[in-house]
Amino acid sequence: MSTAQGARARARQEVTAAIKEAARRQLAAEGAAKLSLRAVARELGMVSSAVYRYFPSRDDLLTALITDAYDSLGAAAEKARDAAGDAPPTDRWAAVAEAVRGWALAHPHEYALIYGSPVPGYSAPETTVPAAARVGLVFIGILRDAHQDRGLAEPSLPAELRPEAERMAADLAPELPPQVVAALIAAWAQLFGLVSFELFGQFTNVVEDRAAFFRHAAARLAEGVGLR
Amino acid sequence: MSTAQGARARARQEVTAAIKEAARRQLAAEGAAKLSLRAVARELGMVSSAVYRYFPSRDDLLTALITDAYDSLGAAAEKARDAAGDAPPTDRWAAVAEAVRGWALAHPHEYALIYGSPVPGYSAPETTVPAAARVGLVFIGILRDAHQDRGLAEPSLPAELRPEAERMAADLAPELPPQVVAALIAAWAQLFGLVSFELFGQFTNVVEDRAAFFRHAAARLAEGVGLR
DNA sequence: GTCTATAACGAGATAGAC
Protein backbone atom coordinates (compact mmCIF):
# COMPACT_ATOMS: atom_id res chain seq x y z
CA MET A 1 0.00 0.00 0.00
CA SER A 2 2.74 2.41 0.95
CA THR A 3 4.54 1.25 -2.18
CA ALA A 4 1.52 2.07 -4.28
CA GLN A 5 1.19 5.45 -2.65
CA GLY A 6 4.88 6.06 -3.16
CA ALA A 7 4.60 5.20 -6.80
CA ARG A 8 1.58 7.40 -7.17
CA ALA A 9 3.35 10.26 -5.49
CA ARG A 10 6.38 9.75 -7.66
CA ALA A 11 4.30 9.69 -10.81
CA ARG A 12 2.56 12.84 -9.74
CA GLN A 13 5.87 14.55 -9.13
CA GLU A 14 7.16 13.50 -12.51
CA VAL A 15 4.13 14.86 -14.33
CA THR A 16 4.32 18.06 -12.28
CA ALA A 17 7.94 18.45 -13.28
CA ALA A 18 7.15 17.78 -16.92
CA ILE A 19 4.42 20.39 -16.88
CA LYS A 20 6.71 22.99 -15.38
CA GLU A 21 9.42 22.14 -17.85
CA ALA A 22 7.07 22.58 -20.79
CA ALA A 23 5.79 25.80 -19.24
CA ARG A 24 9.35 27.11 -18.97
CA ARG A 25 9.89 26.36 -22.64
CA GLN A 26 6.77 28.33 -23.41
CA LEU A 27 8.01 31.13 -21.21
CA ALA A 28 11.15 31.36 -23.30
CA ALA A 29 9.33 31.20 -26.60
CA GLU A 30 6.25 33.32 -26.00
CA GLY A 31 6.71 35.11 -22.71
CA ALA A 32 4.85 34.89 -19.45
CA ALA A 33 1.88 36.87 -20.72
CA LYS A 34 1.05 34.19 -23.26
CA LEU A 35 1.61 31.23 -20.99
CA SER A 36 -1.39 28.99 -21.53
CA LEU A 37 -2.31 25.72 -19.89
CA ARG A 38 -3.65 24.47 -23.19
CA ALA A 39 -0.37 24.92 -25.01
CA VAL A 40 1.46 23.19 -22.18
CA ALA A 41 -0.99 20.32 -22.31
CA ARG A 42 -0.65 20.05 -26.06
CA GLU A 43 3.12 19.88 -25.85
CA LEU A 44 2.86 17.01 -23.40
CA GLY A 45 0.18 15.18 -25.34
CA MET A 46 -2.22 15.69 -22.48
CA VAL A 47 -5.67 17.13 -22.63
CA SER A 48 -6.00 20.54 -21.06
CA SER A 49 -8.40 19.43 -18.38
CA ALA A 50 -5.82 16.93 -17.13
CA VAL A 51 -3.36 19.70 -16.34
CA TYR A 52 -5.87 21.17 -13.95
CA ARG A 53 -5.32 18.14 -11.72
CA TYR A 54 -1.81 19.41 -11.14
CA PHE A 55 -2.29 23.16 -11.26
CA PRO A 56 -5.74 24.52 -10.46
CA SER A 57 -5.23 27.56 -12.68
CA ARG A 58 -2.82 29.25 -15.02
CA ASP A 59 -1.89 31.64 -12.24
CA ASP A 60 -0.95 28.77 -9.97
CA LEU A 61 1.35 27.42 -12.63
CA LEU A 62 2.87 30.86 -12.98
CA THR A 63 3.33 31.06 -9.23
CA ALA A 64 5.11 27.71 -9.23
CA LEU A 65 7.44 28.88 -11.99
CA ILE A 66 8.18 32.06 -10.10
CA THR A 67 8.87 30.24 -6.86
CA ASP A 68 11.11 27.77 -8.67
CA ALA A 69 13.04 30.60 -10.32
CA TYR A 70 13.59 32.39 -7.02
CA ASP A 71 14.67 29.12 -5.42
CA SER A 72 17.03 28.32 -8.27
CA LEU A 73 18.65 31.74 -8.02
CA GLY A 74 18.78 31.48 -4.24
CA ALA A 75 20.43 28.08 -4.44
CA ALA A 76 23.02 29.41 -6.87
CA ALA A 77 23.81 32.28 -4.53
CA GLU A 78 24.08 29.98 -1.53
CA LYS A 79 26.33 27.61 -3.43
CA ALA A 80 28.65 30.47 -4.37
CA ARG A 81 28.72 31.65 -0.77
CA ASP A 82 29.56 28.18 0.47
CA ALA A 83 32.24 27.68 -2.16
CA ALA A 84 33.87 30.94 -1.07
CA GLY A 85 34.35 29.35 2.36
CA ASP A 86 35.91 31.76 4.80
CA ALA A 87 37.39 34.08 2.22
CA PRO A 88 37.36 37.79 3.11
CA PRO A 89 33.85 39.25 3.03
CA THR A 90 34.56 41.37 -0.03
CA ASP A 91 35.54 38.24 -1.92
CA ARG A 92 32.44 36.41 -0.74
CA TRP A 93 30.31 39.36 -1.79
CA ALA A 94 31.95 39.31 -5.20
CA ALA A 95 31.43 35.57 -5.54
CA VAL A 96 27.72 35.81 -4.75
CA ALA A 97 27.28 38.79 -7.07
CA GLU A 98 28.95 36.86 -9.88
CA ALA A 99 26.69 33.91 -9.14
CA VAL A 100 23.62 36.12 -9.47
CA ARG A 101 24.82 37.44 -12.81
CA GLY A 102 25.82 33.95 -13.96
CA TRP A 103 22.44 32.52 -13.06
CA ALA A 104 20.67 35.35 -14.84
CA LEU A 105 22.70 34.86 -18.02
CA ALA A 106 22.02 31.14 -17.89
CA HIS A 107 18.29 31.57 -17.24
CA PRO A 108 17.31 34.81 -18.95
CA HIS A 109 13.62 34.05 -19.25
CA GLU A 110 13.27 33.01 -15.66
CA TYR A 111 15.16 36.12 -14.65
CA ALA A 112 12.76 38.22 -16.71
CA LEU A 113 9.88 36.44 -15.03
CA ILE A 114 10.95 37.41 -11.53
CA TYR A 115 12.81 40.68 -12.02
CA GLY A 116 11.31 41.97 -15.25
CA SER A 117 7.99 43.56 -16.11
CA PRO A 118 5.02 42.38 -14.08
CA VAL A 119 2.76 39.93 -15.87
CA PRO A 120 -0.47 41.77 -16.77
CA GLY A 121 -3.38 40.58 -14.70
CA TYR A 122 -1.20 38.53 -12.37
CA SER A 123 -0.20 39.39 -8.86
CA ALA A 124 2.23 37.15 -7.02
CA PRO A 125 0.83 35.74 -3.76
CA GLU A 126 2.64 35.97 -0.43
CA THR A 127 3.68 32.36 -0.94
CA THR A 128 6.54 33.49 -3.11
CA VAL A 129 8.10 35.67 -0.43
CA PRO A 130 10.36 33.08 1.27
CA ALA A 131 11.86 31.95 -2.03
CA ALA A 132 12.27 35.55 -3.16
CA ALA A 133 14.09 36.40 0.05
CA ARG A 134 16.80 33.77 -0.30
CA VAL A 135 19.29 35.80 -2.36
CA GLY A 136 18.90 38.76 -0.08
CA LEU A 137 19.54 36.60 2.97
CA VAL A 138 22.83 35.45 1.50
CA PHE A 139 24.03 39.04 1.27
CA ILE A 140 22.76 39.77 4.76
CA GLY A 141 24.68 36.75 6.06
CA ILE A 142 27.92 37.99 4.55
CA LEU A 143 27.44 41.38 6.16
CA ARG A 144 26.54 39.79 9.49
CA ASP A 145 29.77 37.80 9.50
CA ALA A 146 31.78 40.84 8.53
CA HIS A 147 30.10 42.87 11.21
CA GLN A 148 31.06 40.36 13.90
CA ASP A 149 34.54 39.50 12.66
CA ARG A 150 36.14 42.56 11.29
CA GLY A 151 33.70 45.32 11.72
CA LEU A 152 31.94 47.25 9.02
CA ALA A 153 32.35 50.84 8.00
CA GLU A 154 29.01 52.45 8.65
CA PRO A 155 27.60 54.17 5.59
CA SER A 156 26.22 57.66 5.93
CA LEU A 157 22.49 58.11 6.46
CA PRO A 158 20.50 61.34 6.51
CA ALA A 159 18.26 61.90 9.51
CA GLU A 160 15.29 61.84 7.20
CA LEU A 161 15.87 58.18 6.49
CA ARG A 162 16.70 57.09 10.02
CA PRO A 163 13.21 55.80 10.99
CA GLU A 164 12.88 53.93 7.72
CA ALA A 165 16.30 52.35 8.16
CA GLU A 166 15.47 51.27 11.69
CA ARG A 167 12.23 49.71 10.53
CA MET A 168 13.99 47.85 7.73
CA ALA A 169 16.71 46.64 10.07
CA ALA A 170 14.17 45.41 12.60
CA ASP A 171 12.35 43.50 9.87
CA LEU A 172 15.28 42.07 7.98
CA ALA A 173 18.46 42.01 10.03
CA PRO A 174 18.21 43.26 13.64
CA GLU A 175 21.83 42.32 14.24
CA LEU A 176 23.09 44.86 11.70
CA PRO A 177 23.32 48.64 12.05
CA PRO A 178 20.37 50.35 10.38
CA GLN A 179 22.66 52.35 8.09
CA VAL A 180 24.15 49.13 6.79
CA VAL A 181 20.74 47.60 6.16
CA ALA A 182 19.54 50.66 4.27
CA ALA A 183 22.71 50.69 2.20
CA LEU A 184 22.34 46.99 1.53
CA ILE A 185 18.79 47.32 0.21
CA ALA A 186 19.96 50.03 -2.15
CA ALA A 187 22.97 47.98 -3.24
CA TRP A 188 20.71 44.99 -3.80
CA ALA A 189 18.45 46.95 -6.15
CA GLN A 190 21.47 48.46 -7.87
CA LEU A 191 23.16 45.12 -8.38
CA PHE A 192 20.09 43.77 -10.10
CA GLY A 193 19.94 46.98 -12.09
CA LEU A 194 23.32 46.10 -13.56
CA VAL A 195 22.17 42.58 -14.36
CA SER A 196 18.89 43.76 -15.87
CA PHE A 197 20.57 46.33 -18.09
CA GLU A 198 22.94 43.71 -19.42
CA LEU A 199 20.24 41.11 -19.91
CA PHE A 200 17.59 43.40 -21.33
CA GLY A 201 19.91 44.89 -23.90
CA GLN A 202 20.60 48.36 -22.53
CA PHE A 203 24.33 47.74 -22.70
CA THR A 204 24.25 46.99 -26.41
CA ASN A 205 26.80 49.26 -28.11
CA VAL A 206 27.70 50.68 -24.70
CA VAL A 207 29.47 48.12 -22.57
CA GLU A 208 31.56 45.51 -24.29
CA ASP A 209 33.51 43.65 -21.60
CA ARG A 210 30.47 43.09 -19.45
CA ALA A 211 31.99 40.55 -17.11
CA ALA A 212 34.81 42.89 -16.10
CA PHE A 213 32.47 45.85 -15.92
CA PHE A 214 30.10 43.99 -13.63
CA ARG A 215 32.92 42.71 -11.45
CA HIS A 216 34.17 46.21 -10.79
CA ALA A 217 30.71 47.69 -10.22
CA ALA A 218 29.82 44.90 -7.81
CA ALA A 219 33.06 45.48 -5.89
CA ARG A 220 32.24 49.17 -5.56
CA LEU A 221 28.78 48.28 -4.31
CA ALA A 222 30.43 46.17 -1.61
CA GLU A 223 32.39 49.22 -0.48
CA GLY A 224 29.15 51.18 -0.41
CA VAL A 225 27.60 48.89 2.17
CA GLY A 226 30.63 49.14 4.40
CA LEU A 227 32.65 46.06 3.47
CA ARG A 228 36.40 46.55 3.43
CA MET B 1 -2.97 73.10 -52.64
CA SER B 2 -0.64 73.57 -49.74
CA THR B 3 -3.74 73.89 -47.56
CA ALA B 4 -5.03 70.58 -48.79
CA GLN B 5 -1.69 68.95 -48.15
CA GLY B 6 -1.58 70.54 -44.73
CA ALA B 7 -5.03 69.23 -43.93
CA ARG B 8 -4.15 65.79 -45.13
CA ALA B 9 -0.95 65.78 -43.18
CA ARG B 10 -2.81 66.97 -40.11
CA ALA B 11 -5.45 64.29 -40.48
CA ARG B 12 -2.77 61.70 -40.90
CA GLN B 13 -1.02 62.88 -37.77
CA GLU B 14 -4.24 62.79 -35.81
CA VAL B 15 -5.04 59.24 -36.84
CA THR B 16 -1.47 58.21 -36.13
CA ALA B 17 -1.73 59.71 -32.67
CA ALA B 18 -5.08 58.02 -32.04
CA ILE B 19 -3.63 54.65 -33.03
CA LYS B 20 -0.69 55.06 -30.69
CA GLU B 21 -2.97 56.18 -27.89
CA ALA B 22 -5.18 53.14 -28.28
CA ALA B 23 -2.08 50.97 -28.48
CA ARG B 24 -0.80 52.44 -25.23
CA ARG B 25 -4.11 51.62 -23.57
CA GLN B 26 -3.72 48.06 -24.78
CA LEU B 27 -0.18 48.02 -23.50
CA ALA B 28 -1.42 48.87 -20.04
CA ALA B 29 -4.24 46.37 -20.09
CA GLU B 30 -2.67 43.36 -21.78
CA GLY B 31 1.03 43.98 -22.02
CA ALA B 32 3.31 44.44 -24.99
CA ALA B 33 3.32 40.76 -25.87
CA LYS B 34 -0.39 40.85 -26.59
CA LEU B 35 -0.45 44.14 -28.45
CA SER B 36 -2.57 43.50 -31.53
CA LEU B 37 -3.24 45.68 -34.53
CA ARG B 38 -6.74 44.29 -34.82
CA ALA B 39 -7.70 45.22 -31.30
CA VAL B 40 -6.34 48.71 -31.84
CA ALA B 41 -8.30 49.03 -35.07
CA ARG B 42 -11.45 47.73 -33.41
CA GLU B 43 -11.16 50.25 -30.58
CA LEU B 44 -10.92 53.05 -33.12
CA GLY B 45 -13.73 51.76 -35.31
CA MET B 46 -11.29 51.18 -38.13
CA VAL B 47 -10.76 48.10 -40.13
CA SER B 48 -7.49 46.32 -39.47
CA SER B 49 -6.13 46.77 -42.96
CA ALA B 50 -6.53 50.54 -42.66
CA VAL B 51 -4.04 50.61 -39.82
CA TYR B 52 -1.42 49.36 -42.22
CA ARG B 53 -1.51 52.75 -43.97
CA TYR B 54 -0.03 54.17 -40.78
CA PHE B 55 2.12 51.36 -39.47
CA PRO B 56 3.41 48.77 -41.92
CA SER B 57 3.43 46.06 -39.27
CA ARG B 58 2.74 45.33 -35.67
CA ASP B 59 6.43 45.57 -34.89
CA ASP B 60 6.59 49.04 -36.40
CA LEU B 61 3.79 50.15 -34.11
CA LEU B 62 5.72 48.70 -31.17
CA THR B 63 8.83 50.51 -32.29
CA ALA B 64 6.91 53.78 -32.43
CA LEU B 65 5.62 53.22 -28.89
CA ILE B 66 9.12 52.48 -27.67
CA THR B 67 10.59 55.54 -29.34
CA ASP B 68 7.80 57.71 -27.94
CA ALA B 69 8.40 56.36 -24.45
CA TYR B 70 12.13 57.03 -24.61
CA ASP B 71 11.44 60.50 -25.94
CA SER B 72 8.89 61.21 -23.25
CA LEU B 73 11.32 60.15 -20.55
CA GLY B 74 14.13 62.08 -22.20
CA ALA B 75 11.99 65.20 -22.35
CA ALA B 76 11.08 64.86 -18.67
CA ALA B 77 14.75 64.57 -17.78
CA GLU B 78 15.70 67.56 -19.90
CA LYS B 79 12.90 69.61 -18.41
CA ALA B 80 14.10 68.82 -14.90
CA ARG B 81 17.65 69.72 -15.86
CA ASP B 82 16.52 73.04 -17.33
CA ALA B 83 14.35 73.81 -14.32
CA ALA B 84 17.34 73.24 -12.06
CA GLY B 85 19.07 76.09 -13.87
CA ASP B 86 22.58 76.62 -12.60
CA ALA B 87 22.14 74.89 -9.27
CA PRO B 88 25.13 72.90 -8.01
CA PRO B 89 25.72 69.75 -10.05
CA THR B 90 24.68 67.46 -7.21
CA ASP B 91 21.33 69.23 -7.07
CA ARG B 92 20.89 69.00 -10.80
CA TRP B 93 21.76 65.31 -10.69
CA ALA B 94 19.18 64.82 -7.96
CA ALA B 95 16.55 66.74 -9.91
CA VAL B 96 17.04 64.64 -13.02
CA ALA B 97 17.05 61.41 -11.02
CA GLU B 98 13.77 62.42 -9.38
CA ALA B 99 12.36 63.24 -12.79
CA VAL B 100 13.26 59.77 -14.04
CA ARG B 101 11.55 58.17 -11.07
CA GLY B 102 8.56 60.49 -11.37
CA TRP B 103 8.14 59.72 -15.04
CA ALA B 104 8.37 56.00 -14.37
CA LEU B 105 5.74 56.15 -11.64
CA ALA B 106 3.48 58.17 -13.92
CA HIS B 107 3.98 55.88 -16.91
CA PRO B 108 4.57 52.41 -15.47
CA HIS B 109 3.60 50.49 -18.58
CA GLU B 110 5.73 52.55 -20.88
CA TYR B 111 8.59 52.18 -18.42
CA ALA B 112 8.10 48.43 -18.46
CA LEU B 113 8.10 48.53 -22.24
CA ILE B 114 11.51 50.15 -22.48
CA TYR B 115 13.30 48.98 -19.33
CA GLY B 116 11.47 45.75 -18.52
CA SER B 117 11.55 42.30 -20.03
CA PRO B 118 12.16 42.13 -23.76
CA VAL B 119 9.07 41.50 -25.88
CA PRO B 120 9.27 37.91 -27.18
CA GLY B 121 9.94 37.78 -30.88
CA TYR B 122 10.65 41.49 -31.11
CA SER B 123 14.01 43.14 -31.44
CA ALA B 124 14.23 46.91 -31.35
CA PRO B 125 15.83 48.42 -34.47
CA GLU B 126 18.72 50.88 -34.38
CA THR B 127 16.18 53.65 -34.98
CA THR B 128 15.36 53.71 -31.28
CA VAL B 129 18.93 54.48 -30.25
CA PRO B 130 18.82 58.31 -30.40
CA ALA B 131 15.64 58.49 -28.32
CA ALA B 132 17.01 55.93 -25.87
CA ALA B 133 20.18 57.95 -25.45
CA ARG B 134 18.48 61.17 -24.40
CA VAL B 135 18.32 60.49 -20.64
CA GLY B 136 21.90 59.38 -20.60
CA LEU B 137 22.99 62.53 -22.39
CA VAL B 138 21.36 64.65 -19.70
CA PHE B 139 23.50 63.00 -17.04
CA ILE B 140 26.59 63.31 -19.22
CA GLY B 141 25.85 67.02 -19.65
CA ILE B 142 25.69 67.56 -15.91
CA LEU B 143 29.01 65.82 -15.46
CA ARG B 144 30.56 67.79 -18.30
CA ASP B 145 29.57 71.07 -16.70
CA ALA B 146 30.84 69.94 -13.32
CA HIS B 147 34.07 68.81 -14.88
CA GLN B 148 34.68 72.23 -16.44
CA ASP B 149 33.46 74.38 -13.58
CA ARG B 150 34.40 72.80 -10.35
CA GLY B 151 36.27 69.69 -11.21
CA LEU B 152 35.22 66.15 -10.52
CA ALA B 153 36.69 63.66 -8.14
CA GLU B 154 37.96 60.85 -10.30
CA PRO B 155 36.54 57.47 -9.32
CA SER B 156 38.88 54.55 -8.99
CA LEU B 157 39.27 52.17 -11.87
CA PRO B 158 41.18 48.88 -12.01
CA ALA B 159 43.73 48.51 -14.79
CA GLU B 160 41.64 45.65 -16.16
CA LEU B 161 38.86 48.06 -17.08
CA ARG B 162 41.02 50.83 -18.44
CA PRO B 163 40.69 49.92 -22.14
CA GLU B 164 36.96 49.44 -21.82
CA ALA B 165 36.58 52.79 -20.06
CA GLU B 166 38.60 54.55 -22.73
CA ARG B 167 36.48 53.02 -25.45
CA MET B 168 33.27 54.04 -23.68
CA ALA B 169 34.56 57.57 -23.14
CA ALA B 170 35.59 57.92 -26.77
CA ASP B 171 32.15 56.77 -27.87
CA LEU B 172 30.00 58.65 -25.40
CA ALA B 173 31.79 61.60 -23.85
CA PRO B 174 35.34 62.27 -25.04
CA GLU B 175 35.50 65.40 -22.90
CA LEU B 176 35.18 63.40 -19.66
CA PRO B 177 37.85 61.29 -17.94
CA PRO B 178 37.37 57.60 -18.74
CA GLN B 179 37.00 56.71 -15.06
CA VAL B 180 34.07 59.10 -14.79
CA VAL B 181 32.39 57.68 -17.87
CA ALA B 182 32.74 54.12 -16.60
CA ALA B 183 31.36 55.14 -13.21
CA LEU B 184 28.51 56.98 -14.89
CA ILE B 185 27.43 53.97 -16.94
CA ALA B 186 27.35 51.90 -13.79
CA ALA B 187 25.44 54.58 -11.88
CA TRP B 188 22.99 54.84 -14.75
CA ALA B 189 22.21 51.13 -14.62
CA GLN B 190 22.02 51.25 -10.84
CA LEU B 191 19.67 54.21 -10.81
CA PHE B 192 17.27 52.39 -13.08
CA GLY B 193 17.68 49.34 -10.88
CA LEU B 194 16.23 51.34 -8.00
CA VAL B 195 13.33 52.52 -10.14
CA SER B 196 12.65 49.06 -11.52
CA PHE B 197 12.64 47.45 -8.09
CA GLU B 198 10.15 50.00 -6.85
CA LEU B 199 7.95 49.77 -9.92
CA PHE B 200 8.09 46.01 -10.35
CA GLY B 201 7.18 45.32 -6.75
CA GLN B 202 10.45 44.14 -5.23
CA PHE B 203 10.21 46.80 -2.53
CA THR B 204 6.85 45.52 -1.32
CA ASN B 205 7.12 44.89 2.42
CA VAL B 206 10.72 46.08 2.29
CA VAL B 207 10.91 49.80 1.59
CA GLU B 208 8.11 52.00 2.79
CA ASP B 209 9.20 55.60 2.30
CA ARG B 210 10.30 55.05 -1.25
CA ALA B 211 10.67 58.68 -2.22
CA ALA B 212 13.11 59.38 0.60
CA PHE B 213 14.91 56.11 0.03
CA PHE B 214 15.37 56.88 -3.64
CA ARG B 215 16.49 60.42 -2.97
CA HIS B 216 19.27 59.24 -0.71
CA ALA B 217 20.38 56.41 -2.96
CA ALA B 218 20.45 58.74 -5.96
CA ALA B 219 22.55 61.23 -4.02
CA ARG B 220 25.04 58.53 -3.12
CA LEU B 221 25.22 57.52 -6.77
CA ALA B 222 26.13 61.10 -7.59
CA GLU B 223 29.05 60.87 -5.18
CA GLY B 224 30.09 57.64 -6.85
CA VAL B 225 30.57 59.33 -10.22
CA GLY B 226 32.70 62.04 -8.68
CA LEU B 227 30.21 64.86 -8.10
CA ARG B 228 30.76 66.84 -4.93
C1' DG C 1 -1.87 59.58 -54.78
C1' DT C 2 -4.15 58.61 -50.32
C1' DC C 3 -7.22 56.45 -47.88
C1' DT C 4 -10.89 52.92 -46.39
C1' DA C 5 -13.42 48.62 -46.98
C1' DT C 6 -14.10 43.81 -48.24
C1' DA C 7 -12.44 39.50 -48.37
C1' DA C 8 -9.44 36.09 -47.78
C1' DC C 9 -5.22 32.99 -46.12
C1' DG C 10 -3.14 30.15 -42.66
C1' DA C 11 -2.38 29.72 -38.16
C1' DG C 12 -3.73 29.43 -33.64
C1' DA C 13 -6.90 29.85 -29.51
C1' DT C 14 -11.35 28.89 -27.22
C1' DA C 15 -16.06 27.27 -25.68
C1' DG C 16 -19.17 23.96 -25.53
C1' DA C 17 -21.65 19.94 -27.12
C1' DC C 18 -21.13 15.25 -27.06
Place this chain on the structure above:
DNA sequence: GTCTATCTCGTTATAGAC
Protein backbone atom coordinates in the same frame (compact mmCIF):
# COMPACT_ATOMS: atom_id res chain seq x y z
C1' DG D 1 -11.39 12.96 -23.35
C1' DT D 2 -12.72 14.27 -28.20
C1' DC D 3 -14.53 17.10 -31.84
C1' DT D 4 -16.34 20.91 -33.92
C1' DA D 5 -17.87 25.44 -34.64
C1' DT D 6 -16.45 29.84 -33.83
C1' DC D 7 -13.41 33.07 -32.34
C1' DT D 8 -8.70 35.53 -32.59
C1' DC D 9 -4.45 37.04 -34.98
C1' DG D 10 -1.02 39.32 -38.78
C1' DT D 11 -0.97 40.09 -43.16
C1' DT D 12 -2.05 40.65 -48.13
C1' DA D 13 -4.76 41.34 -52.51
C1' DT D 14 -8.17 43.92 -54.55
C1' DA D 15 -11.49 47.30 -55.49
C1' DG D 16 -13.41 51.65 -55.10
C1' DA D 17 -14.10 56.62 -52.84
C1' DC D 18 -12.03 61.05 -52.45
